[in-house]
Amino acid sequence: MAPYNNYIIVVLDSCRFDSFQRAAPKAMPRLGEVERRWSYASWTAPSHFNLLTGLLPHSSPKGVYASEYYKRDFLKFNERFGAADFEFKSLVPKLYLPCFLQERLGYRTHARVSLPVINPKTILNQGFDSYQLMEKHNDMRAMVKGMQFSPERPSFYLLNVGETHYPYALPDESPDEWPRISGVHGVFKHLDDEVVGGKLVSGEPEAFFDQAKLKMLHDRQIEAVRHVDRVVEELFDLAPPNTYITITSDHGELFGEDGYFGHGPIQHEKVYEVPFVEGKLR
Ligand SMILES: [Zn+2]
Helix, strand or coil: CCCCCEEEEEEECCCCHHHHHHHCCCCHHHHCCCEEEECCCCCHHHHHHHHHCCCCCECCCCCCCHHHHHHHHHHHHHHHHCCCCCCHHHHCCCCCHHHHHHHCCCCEEEEEECCHHHCCCCHHHCCCCEEEECCCCCCHHHHHHCCCCCCCCCEEEEEEECCCCCCCCCCCCCHHHCCCECCECCCCCCHHHCCCCEECCCCCCHHHHCHHHHHHHHHHHHHHHHHHHHHHHHHHHHCCCCEEEEEECCCCCEECHHHEEECCCCCCHHHCEEEEEEEECC
């Protein structure tokens, strides 16, 4: 049997904490207590870089120095990997989890991503045996179907899941049916099409902040969480028992609060608010 746990990080792109809670998922909370945490960044690329340095969304603790928090937070990787002596300085000098897992612990390391801003040509690709931008931006099931685990070597997977990203579309929904917000592009053919968000400036078309439409978009993200929960259940069935899974988001999303939509160039509590749940499969 592999000396360490398989470790999977599932990132539900743009999934806000309250969307996760309102979806009332059945499978994901089986891993452990669902926490509200905070992402270190408000959009996809820096947030994934941060995750891959080993700093998962934080709990915003008061009365503690950042260095002390990092030290404690890194010790949790011992539980995740099933190791005994991992600490922050284990990652020196690269400070990059995939490199450490591949070079030092002998993991096979894989990334399956949905968003072009973290495609295989970006510098995030270091330390991965395989790194793939999925054909569709919203098909977690295709990722799960391609996952393989070896009895000899532990596997690490980063799954960047796009169903929860704007336009919150399930894989069987035709792109013709996707909701459109004027001025916001959500089709992922080109990098510059990726929505990052924006704020209403007085005088702009009011269609941008149609409240009914924003509620509909929020409801679609909630529905996307329910769908992803069913796929996570398939992942639970497929992964060997010695697998540790962390499920979280790279950032939240604004649905009209204080005049904002989306994520990215937004300074608002809701753009950092993410779900966090983790545990080992039994
Ligand atoms: Zn993102």
